[in-house]
Amino acid sequence: MKTNNLLSNKYFVAALFLVPALFFALVYLIIPIPLSAYYSLFKWDGIGAMKFLGIDNWAQLFSDTVFWKSVINNFKLVAISLIIQIPIALFLAVLLTRQIKGINFFKTIFFIPMLLSSIAVAFLWRYMYDPTFGLINGILNLVGLGHLTQSWLGDSSIAFYAAAAPIQWRFIPLYMIIFMAAISGIPEQLYEAAEIDGANNWQIFFFVTLPMLRGTVINASVLIIVGSLKYFAMIYALTGGGPNHASELMATYLYTKSFTEMNMGYGSTVSVALFLIALIVSVLFLRFNKKDIRN
Amino acid sequence: MIIKKIKAALIYLFLLIWLIITGYPMIFLVQNSFKIKMEFFQKPVWSLPASFTIKNYLDVINSGFYIYFFNSIIVCFISVFLIIIVSSLASYAIARIDFKFNKIIYILFLAGMMIPIHSTLIPIYKITLSLGIYDRLSALIGPYVAFSLPISVFILTGFINDIPYELEEAAIIDGANRIRIFKDIILPLVKPAISTVAIYNLTLLWNSFAYALVLTSSPTKRILTLGLFEFQGQHGIDIPLTLTALFLSVLPLIILYVFLQEHIIKGMTAGALKG
Amino acid sequence: MKKSAIILILALLVSTCLVGSVSAQDQITLTLWDIRTASDQVTPALKYAIERFESDYPQVKIDHVPTQNDNYKTKLRTAMSADNAPDIFMTWGSTGLKRYVEANKVYDLTSAIESGWRDNFMPAAMDLGTFSDHVYGVPVTNVAPAYIWYRTDLFEKYGISLPKTYADLKEVVAEFVENGITPFALANKNKWTGSMYYMYLVDRIGGSDALQKAINRTGAFNDQVFVEAGEKIQELVKMGAFPDGVNGLDEDAAQSRMLLYTDRAAMYLMGSWAYGTIKNENADILTKIDFMNFPAVESGQGDPSNLVGTPGDNYYSISAKSEHKEMAVEFLKYLTDEKMGESLIAVGNIPPFQGVGNKIDDPIMKKNYQTVQAAHYIQLWYDQSLPLELSQVHLNTTQALFSLEITPQAAADKMEAAAQEYYGN
Numbered sequence: 001m002k003t004n005n006l007l008s009n010k011y012f013v014a015a016l017f018l019v020p021a022l023f024f025a026l027v028y029l030i031i032p033i034p035l036s037a038y039y040s041l042f043k044w045d046g047i048g049a050m051k052f053l054g055i056d057n058w059a060q061l062f063s064d065t066v067f068w069k070s071v072i073n074n075f076k077l078v079a080i081s082l083i084i085q086i087p088i089a090l091f092l093a094v095l096l097t098r099q100i101k102g103i104n105f106f107k108t109i110f111f112i113p114m115l116l117s118s119i120a121v122a123f124l125w126r127y128m129y130d131p132t133f134g135l136i137n138g139i140l141n142l143v144g145l146g147h148l149t150q151s152w153l154g155d156s157s158i159a160f161y162a163a164a165a166p167i168q169w170r171f172i173p174l175y176m177i178i179f180m181a182a183i184s185g186i187p188e189q190l191y192e193a194a195e196i197d198g199a200n201n202w203q204i205f206f207f208v209t210l211p212m213l214r215g216t217v218i219n220a221s222v223l224i225i226v227g228s229l230k231y232f233a234m235i236y237a238l239t240g241g242g243p244n245h246a247s248e249l250m251a252t253y254l255y256t257k258s259f260t261e262m263n264m265g266y267g268s269t270v271s272v273a274l275f276l277i278a279l280i281v282s283v284l285f286l287r288f289n290k291k292d293i294r295n
Numbered sequence: 296m297i298i299k300k301i302k303a304a305l306i307y308l309f310l311l312i313w314l315i316i317t318g319y320p321m322i323f324l325v326q327n328s329f330k331i332k333m334e335f336f337q338k339p340v341w342s343l344p345a346s347f348t349i350k351n352y353l354d355v356i357n358s359g360f361y362i363y364f365f366n367s368i369i370v371c372f373i374s375v376f377l378i379i380i381v382s383s384l385a386s387y388a389i390a391r392i393d394f395k396f397n398k399i400i401y402i403l404f405l406a407g408m409m410i411p412i413h414s415t416l417i418p419i420y421k422i423t424l425s426l427g428i429y430d431r432l433s434a435l436i437g438p439y440v441a442f443s444l445p446i447s448v449f450i451l452t453g454f455i456n457d458i459p460y461e462l463e464e465a466a467i468i469d470g471a472n473r474i475r476i477f478k479d480i481i482l483p484l485v486k487p488a489i490s491t492v493a494i495y496n497l498t499l500l501w502n503s504f505a506y507a508l509v510l511t512s513s514p515t516k517r518i519l520t521l522g523l524f525e526f527q528g529q530h531g532i533d534i535p536l537t538l539t540a541l542f543l544s545v546l547p548l549i550i551l552y553v554f555l556q557e558h559i560i561k562g563m564t565a566g567a568l569k570g
Numbered sequence: 571m572k573k574s575a576i577i578l579i580l581a582l583l584v585s586t587c588l589v590g591s592v593s594a595q596d597q598i599t600l601t602l603w604d605i606r607t608a609s610d611q612v613t614p615a616l617k618y619a620i621e622r623f624e625s626d627y628p629q630v631k632i633d634h635v636p637t638q639n640d641n642y643k644t645k646l647r648t649a650m651s652a653d654n655a656p657d658i659f660m661t662w663g664s665t666g667l668k669r670y671v672e673a674n675k676v677y678d679l680t681s682a683i684e685s686g687w688r689d690n691f692m693p694a695a696m697d698l699g700t701f702s703d704h705v706y707g708v709p710v711t712n713v714a715p716a717y718i719w720y721r722t723d724l725f726e727k728y729g730i731s732l733p734k735t736y737a738d739l740k741e742v743v744a745e746f747v748e749n750g751i752t753p754f755a756l757a758n759k760n761k762w763t764g765s766m767y768y769m770y771l772v773d774r775i776g777g778s779d780a781l782q783k784a785i786n787r788t789g790a791f792n793d794q795v796f797v798e799a800g801e802k803i804q805e806l807v808k809m810g811a812f813p814d815g816v817n818g819l820d821e822d823a824a825q826s827r828m829l830l831y832t833d834r835a836a837m838y839l840m841g842s843w844a845y846g847t848i849k850n851e852n853a854d855i856l857t858k859i860d861f862m863n864f865p866a867v868e869s870g871q872g873d874p875s876n877l878v879g880t881p882g883d884n885y886y887s888i889s890a891k892s893e894h895k896e897m898a899v900e901f902l903k904y905l906t907d908e909k910m911g912e913s914l915i916a917v918g919n920i921p922p923f924q925g926v927g928n929k930i931d932d933p934i935m936k937k938n939y940q941t942v943q944a945a946h947y948i949q950l951w952y953d954q955s956l957p958l959e960l961s962q963v964h965l966n967t968t969q970a971l972f973s974l975e976i977t978p979q980a981a982a983d984k985m986e987a988a989a990q991e992y993y994g995n
């Protein structure tokens with residue numbers, strides 16, 4: 001009886017439901033952020049004594065051209081990923097939800113990049129990009145486009161884009177499968193009605209499929225925005241943020257500062273800045289799209 | 296009629312191009328895994344192996360790979376299981392119970408998505424030590440669950456928000472408590488979203504690296520992604536062997552995916568990530 | 571039925587997960603962290619030492635944890651930060667080890683060293699593990715200076731003779747370029763690889779004390795010698811001495827050596843470990859490989875016998891927290907004994923131990939050993955002799971020199987600015 005009373009108390013139930021999640025979040029997610037904010041006030045190599053600096057690290061951050069370059073690169077990555085991943089994933093999803101022969105085979109192979117680890121993807125693409133032995137320059141030479149061959153990862157003006165390509169390659173399948181699921185969820189009647197009205201494929205896509213996918217696309221965009229703002233793995237593996245910081249991202253910069261240069265204080269400053277930037281951008285994006293909880 | 300055929304041909308052409316783009320690296324992986332070390336350095340990287348050798352496969356398997364493999368399975372499956380339970384409970388509370396702090400808690404979880412992994416390494420290392428689980432596989436589960444929570448809560452909350460409230464209303468009037476409602480009404484309905492959450496997190500965790508690097512030490516506690524580095528020395532690398540290890544590490548996921556593909560898509564259908 | 575089975579399996583999984591490593595009573599386990607992964611050339615020698623030690627001390631087990639280079643640094647730094655270092659760990663000596671010593675994380679080996687152990691080592695190698703006259707790390711691997719490794723057959727084929735001076739080198743470069751061969755195999759994503767050219771040029775132009783003067787602030791990092799070294803690098807770059815996109819190639823992924831192996835490049839400036847690496851990766855080519863010293867610069871002050879490198883590549887230390895320090899010292903003795911010396915020679919290392927000279931049969935290794943003996947001075951890698959704050963600036967500016975994105979003067983000025991900030995003048 002008593003438990004039943006408690007269970008009808010919504011505050012108690014809410015607490016009960018939230019406690020496990022809050023436990024994990026508190027121990028592993030929440031604690032590091034104030035801790036990083038605290039470290040950002042010190043000169044600290046991560047090992048020895050900490051020397052209080054006040055806001056020196058933050059002042060340095062604002063005049064640090066490499067940091068701002070990394071911020072710009074992060075936003076470029078957001079833009080590239082949104083422009084490339086969502087349309088291609090959508091297009092593939094639409095194709096793969098049609099009745100085409102051999103569709104299962106395509107579906108399986110198309111998803112493979114997502115299953116490979118970033119380490120593996122970077123390792124593979126490194127050899128694709130090799131200026132001398134690599135597949136990409138090899139093909140360009142083969143088809144007579146030899147003048148287009150590049151030293152993909154070594155040229156500061158293109159290294160960032162070259163390193164961003166495998167990220168697109170790896171993540172398109174994820175959104176493809178998410179869109180496929182969403183498309184299969186659209187009621188058949190809507191399509192039938194459109195066909196009766198004499199709509200062609202493009203019209204069906206723009207007036208039926210796309211509006212029905214609006215929520216899915218917005219959510220996918222949030223995942224892409226957040227993922228791109230804190231992206232690390234393949235850029236670090238392929239270029240290490242170089243050459244000459246050309247492909248530096250906030251996350252690679254904070255890693256290099258913290259662990260390579262052993263400047264944990266400044267690295268923490270960058271990580272807090274990354275956190276704030278990502279938070280503001282995502283909240284603004286959700287606001288802008290009025291995709292808020294309890295709306 | 297002709298237009299239709301051209302259209303179909305174009306579609307196949309596009310699919311074929313995409314097939315090559317996504318599939319070629321796998322072919323590269325497989326063809327070079329049958330090469331011997333010298334051969335990789337002497338011939339163009341895309342040449343076929345002169346004679347197929349399975350030595351690399353034997354070497355990888357003998358290097359303790361199956362232990363890493365087993366460890367990865369344990370950690371990932373337990374983590375994903377916990378993530379599903381923990382995040383669906385939390386999402387239900389956030390989406391459906393009006394306890395005044397919904398928005399704050401939701402934003403809090405959202406904020407969790409923005410935390411860069413590498414700034415948490417040292418704090419989480421210290422926490423792990425003080426919990427006394429350093430160098431155990433269980434040390435990985437905490438951070439794995441925690442870092443998957445925000446995305447999972449984000450997906451599930453959006454999904455639960457879309458479930459018509461009437462379904463629960465009837466049950467509430469019948470006097471069912473929230474736990475029952477969650478178990479009997481909500482959980483079955485969110486299954487599609489749960490499979491999205493499961494597959495998304497599984498592929499991420501299977502490939503995660505940084506926590507395992509610092510939180511475990513003994514080779515018996517090593518996971519697959521760490522094992523991949525076994526074949527890079529200080530001043531030299533065995534590329535075919537590394538490629539073999541890469542291939543073997545992704546193979547189980549591919550097999551799993553082939554078998555579960557229909558399930559996954561079907562499971563996710565009906566509104567994965569719907570808003 | 572199905573459900574309970576699932577629960578049972580989960581429970582099993584969870585329990586395997588929670589179990590830590592169980593060790594028998596009275597058994598001592600020493601944890602050893604280093605970078606001797608399965609494909610590292612020194613690994614067989616290390617494994618053999620562990621085997622010998624464990625059979626002599628059956629109550630002790632060495633728990634060897636190898637981690638790949640870059641990952642190793644992160645792993646060790648994180649563990650050090652939380653004061654949880656393993657019993658025995660590896661560093662590269664010098665400034666990196668010093669940081670841990672200053673934070674009191676490292677056990678002082680001085681008394682062990684002074685009771686006869688010191689005689690094992692080449693004296694120069696001890697310096698990098700010694701701080702204020704106390705020894706904290708012992709050198710185990712390779713005496714490793716950088717040489718210009720070259721393909722003898724390619725030099726013969728094009729009738730090119732070995733360069734003695736920088737002017738000769740430019741001719742050699744021009745001739746190889748003319749014949750469509752990349753003169754130098756270099757992968758400079760890693761930065762320390764390109765740094766070797768800079769260090770040698772500084773030495774050949776300004777002599778062995780140029781760097782020392784800049785460090786002790788009687789000179790500066792933007793003195794003429796540093797600017798000139800940068801100019802010469804860019805001169806070589808413009809002549810086409812290095813592969814396309816050199817800053818995007820990864821030494822760890824063998825993108826430099828692949829050029830050498832496939833007859834596309836003729837020379838490779840690299841530490842003497844290159845010999846072991848080539849032996850390990852592509853033994854067929856070994857007969858066509860030789861090395862030479864970096865050429866002299868005309869009118870330069872540097873002695874062309876001077877070398878840049880390290881007198882001992884990897885240093886092994888004991889954690890101040892270890893509960894079995896004496897046992898760990900015993901193990902380190904196995905890592906530095908005669909048998910270890912022999913097995914290191916077998917994998918292509920020149921161990922930093924006394925009396926290895928007459929045990930080396932391989933002609934190239936013998937030549938390597940004699941070259942080291944003949945050197946008047948060995949300059950330690952900048953990224954180890956400079957404090958971390960400066961070494962990173964050095965590596966970054968040097969990489970930018972290779973892509974012509976910074977002028978030699980600007981690179982030197984940047985380095986000097988960092989030095990002034992660090993040394994406070």
